[in-house]
């Protein structure tokens with residue numbers, strides 16, 4: 001039984017939910033994969049969503065059967081290279097890159113005194129929020145550098161709830177990636193998946209696009225699964 005009245009906090013993923021930096025991450029990884037001679041597929045691109053920088057690199061090497069070919073120092077260098085390509089993509093970013101409906105939804109949450117947090121695997125999140133002029137909504141950000149496990153492990157969503165002083169079942173997590181939905185579900189929070197219904201089939205609630213995010217729509221969706 002999911003009770004809308006019980007919800008006190010919303011925990012957002014960043015890349016692919018607040019803005020389409022997901023496409024820049026993909027572009028930068030693809031460049032690296034091409035250089036390493038690892039075939040790039042839509043499945044690999046989808047699997048990388050929500051996954052930390054080093055875990056993503058391991059996934060790419062694994063997909064190309066190259067797990068043993070690189071030392072830790074090589075891996076650090078490759079990950080740093082991907083990151084500098086990614087950072088170059090961020091240069092042109094402005095608040096025009098916020099996905100439709102996100103600012104209105106954040107305003108609605110603030111107006112109704114919901115707590116808000118960011119649970120992104122990205123170490124670049126504070127920079128992206130600044131560029132988008134959204135930092136003011138996110139007084140609470142989980143620092144992924146202080147976590148021992150990445151998504152799909154629930155740790156990041158549990159830490160977010162803890163930082164908000166809320167129990168997991170008082171929180172809704174919003175994600176665009178399957179690994180993120182699994183993390184929210186494993187944390188005992190209510191998951192909202194934004195994007196492709198089949199990819200996000202494990203989400204408790206599904207919306208096709210961010211513009212559908214309103215408290216009224218979430219309340220309706222919760223009633224329909226209650």
Ligand code: BG6
Pocket residue numbers: 014015022025026048049050051052053056083120121122123124125
């Ligand atoms: C996640 C993205 O939010 O952050 C992944 O979905 C990305 O694609 C991960 O690899 C880590 O980001 P960063 O900016 O720390 O390399």
Ligand code: MG
Pocket residue numbers: 013014015016017022049050175176177180
């Ligand atoms: Mg994402």
